[in-house]
Amino acid sequence: MLPGNAIFRTLLLLVFSAPVCTFAQQRDTIRYSLILTGNIKGEKKVIETSPGTFESWYQYNDRGRGDSLHTIYHQDNDGFPTYIHAVGKDYYKKPVSEDFSLTDGIAKWKNAAENETKPVSGKAYYICMNGEGGNMIKALKASHHKIKLLPFGEASLEIVLEHKVGDRNLQLCKVSGISFTPGYVWIDEQDNGFGYIGDWFSMVRKGYEPYVKELLAVQKKIERQQDNKLARELPERVAGDILIRDVTLFDAEKAALLPHTDVLIGAGKIKAVSVGKRLTAKADRIVDGSGQTLLPGFWDMHVHLGDGPEDIMHVAAGVTHVRDMGNDTTLLTLRKEIDNGELIGPHLEVISGLIDGAGPMAAPTGMLIHNVEEGKQFIRMFADKGYDQIKFYSSIKPEWLKPLIAEAKKYHMRVCGHIPAFMTAAQAIEAGYNEVTHMNMLLLNFFGDTIDTRTPQRFAIPAQRAASLDLNSPQVKQFIALMKARNIASDPTLVAFEPMLTGRDGVLEEKNKDIITHFPVQIQRSMRAGGQGIPVPPGMDSTYIQSFGAFLKLTKLLYDNGIRIVAGTDGAAGFDYQRELELYVKAGIPAEKVLQLATFGTAEYTGKSKDLGSIKVGKTADMVLVAGDPVKNISNVRKTKLVIKNGVIYDPAKLYKAISVVPF
Structure with a gap:
């Protein structure tokens, strides 16, 4: 987007x-x-x-x-x-x-x-x-x-x-x-x-x-x-130890809350975790955690990272890790600047090299190719630069996919992306995809391989037809079985489709109702205007809204069948991530499981759970403190009070004020 x-x-x-x-x-x-x-x-x-x-x-x-x-x-x-x-x-x-x-x-x-x-x-x-x-x-x-x-x-x-x-x-x-x-x-x-x-x-x-x-x-x-x-x-770099007292700790590995917990942090690492027993250690900085919940830092698995206010928005929202899904090569420099402390931003854990076929509907960033050999050259280039995975886009010709995926796998790179035009998701999975990007791309699987997904039809067809899709049909069950057998993950980005299918002119979107007053006045005005949806044909207003309901239902169905969900946004940094988690709960996934998949689950998926994803002794000190209990009310993830990234403290109130946002 x-x-x-x-x-x-x-x-x-x-x-x-x-x-x-x-x-x-x-x-x-x-x-x-x-x-x-x-x-x-x-x-x-x-x-x-x-x-x-x-x-x-x-x-x-x-x-x-x-x-x-x-x-x-x-x-x-x-x-x-x-x-x-x-x-x-x-x-x-x-x-x-x-x-x-x-x-x-x-x-x-x-x-x-x-x-x-x-x-x-x-x-x-x-x-x-x-x-x-x-x-x-x-x-x-x-x-x-x-x-x-x-x-x-x-x-x-x-x-x-x-x-x-x-x-x-x-x-x-x-x-x-x-x-x-x-x-x-x-x-x-x-x-x-x-x-x-x-x-x-x-x-x-x-x-x-x-x-x-x-x-x-x-x-x-x-x-x-x-x-x-x-x-x-803005960052607070504490020379000695940090002690968070009497906090409710979210154990991300077990998806459970641990009340009355003390956590000691030093030199960027978690030094001690004591449940139900007060730590006697001395610290240079003591944080009162009473009435609050401490969670591992969140992972946004679908961003296009820049170097503007969105980087601060990520951190203020407790998003300490991101996966970039398509950018230019200056991204490598940006990662160094963030990691060196020259810029405030999340750690860039996974970088995707985006490849698309050249043409009028080609992706706006990434490498554009005219044949398989050009694609292989770019895959080798991305591998040499240390990229983690390849993302394919909609203008890739179907017959190119298998040889390109084979080339990526030679360099131990995962493969994800949009489904190329005139293919189905099942065909892309059979060709070697590890992950399908965006929920509309999964839904399009059930409407045939004649759809030109390079065009806005990739939005209009699911909007018009998902409402009537029988999610209990043999066709759907067979596809989910294929995903499970191939260990395919889903990056649904529901928050990108909510306004697209349900947004109406002059109507404040549901995701903005509780946060609108925190924004600069002109941003508020834009929010009140609504109208971020795609054109709705006469007589199909309720169909579009029901179709978004199908997006939610399919997400829950995937979860129930053991398909890994990775939380990503492809939208407004921080705020859309929090809404994405709310939508998972709205879909029927228990809040504690949503918090788990957004933290430890993602660290596990990316192969980084030994050092990240949970608050355990010896791991890197990446965590977020929120007011209230997000298991009882997932919207409490919006109430960030303190963020610690690699042992450095960030006050969300100060971060938000720096970008003209009223703190939460």
């Missing part, structure tokens, strides 16, 4: 709206290229049609998904929008529209989630949910680098540095107040947006695409300074 959410688009479009030009230049069109992992995937163009009035077109294609937008808007002399009319489609191709006006001190706006009127004193900058309008950088510069936002909040500007590319003199701007952390944008000599540069996704002035890497390197140096500062200031 890649950029496509409302907050990402907000940052992208706010500062790339209106060019600063005169009416005499109305025929000039400013064009931008949208680049996803090095490939141009869309464009944006803006033209001034009359003084202060602009028209823009934006379109983005991500494997058949991607939003598009046509906007007409007006701005005042300082860049503040006064009129916006936008129509288009969202990331999942659902129609969207938005209107805004500011006249005589009265602001009015309407979109799929809001229809509001608000008096405005002075100037204020409206942030669209779906549209765009105005020039935020110009507005900030005209307002002493700070502006009021509509519907609420404020934004501020810092000019970080100047840099020249080709014949253009650029400024790097830091805009704060919109999301978890400041957003960085490049502007030109006229304060027009020049580039929004990111690891995966960038938008840059057309003709300057070759400069993206250079701009990213300059920007990363600035971002790293702040990240390194947080890594110095």
